[in-house]
Amino acid sequence: EAGVTQFPSHSVIEKGQTVTLRCDPISGHDNLYWYRRVMGKEIKFLLHFVKESKQDESGMPNNRFLAERTGGTYSTLKVQPAELEDSGVYFCASSQYPDFSGNTIYFGEGSWLTVV
Amino acid sequence: LAKTTQPISMDSYEGQEVNITCSHNNIATNDYITWYQQFPSQGPRFIIQGYKTKVTNEVASLFIPADRKSSTLSLPRVSLSDTAVYYCLVGVLGGGADGLTFGKGTHLIIQP
Structure with missing residues (x-):
């Protein structure tokens, strides 16, 4: 059974650019979560989807981050515009x-x- | 969400048994205790989960005393490949705004 897959594995962009990260959950898993660890900090919760609905997005740092899960399958996390601290x-x-x-x-x- | 406290780092030698203790004094009645392992450049990987007493699987054992205010992850006969960061988590996913809190984890280094 395929695990959770993410794309891209690595991305280098300039400050001000946009990046979209994709996640394909395990088939049949209605619950999808995004976490992040920035520069030396702890892993932090960002948000939780139940199917296509946002159950909890309290961890999203600001409005430069947009997460979607149309159709309740894969999810994308867009950062626009990206900053160095991202x-x-x-x-x-x-x-x-x-x-x-x-x-x-x-x-x-x-x-x-x-982000450079 | 219960906060956890673990050693920042530990080291041991191949073939030894390693015990990592986590304190979670504010654990709630319906909280489970879960341990994750993370290798560099990889995502956290589930090791073991328990509610009380002892749980054992093919990888590790988890000891939880009656008051559940702490737990101990036991890795039998460690090898070099067990060098990783180990996270102790308590809580109920989807049950609050905090989600899961990983904490700093314990950096375990196994030497030959």
């Missing part, structure tokens, strides 16, 4: 159920973003 690794994860109790979430390899 550099880091963006993880996507998915789970079958939203409840962590007795359940697990599966992470992708991450998309490494460098």
Whole structure:
């Protein structure tokens, strides 16, 4: 069974440009999460989709970040315009159920973003 | 969401048993305790999860005392490939605005 896949694995863009990260969750997983770790900081929650709906987007840092999950399958996270402090690794994860109790979430390899 | 405290780093030698303890004094009744492993340039990978007492799988054991205010991840006979960051997490996914909080993790270094 394929795991959570993310694209691109690495991206280097200039400040002010736009980058779109894509995540394909495990088939059948309604719950999709985005996390990120920026420069030496801890992994932080960004948002949670249940199918195509945003269940919780309290972790989104500002309005330069836009996440979508049209059709409830894959998700995209767009950063526009990118700033230097956005550099880091963006993880996507998915789970079958939203409840962590007795359940697990599966992470992708991450998309490494460098803004120069 | 319960906050966790773990050692920043540990080191050991191949073939030894390694125990990493995590404190979570404010754990809630319905919180589970989950450990993840992360290698450089990879995403976190699930190791083990438990609610109370002891859980064992093919990779590790998890010991949880009765008060559940701490937990210990036990890795038997470690090898060099066990060098990684280990995260202890407690909480209920989707149950609050904080989501899952990873904390700083424990950097485990295994030497030959």
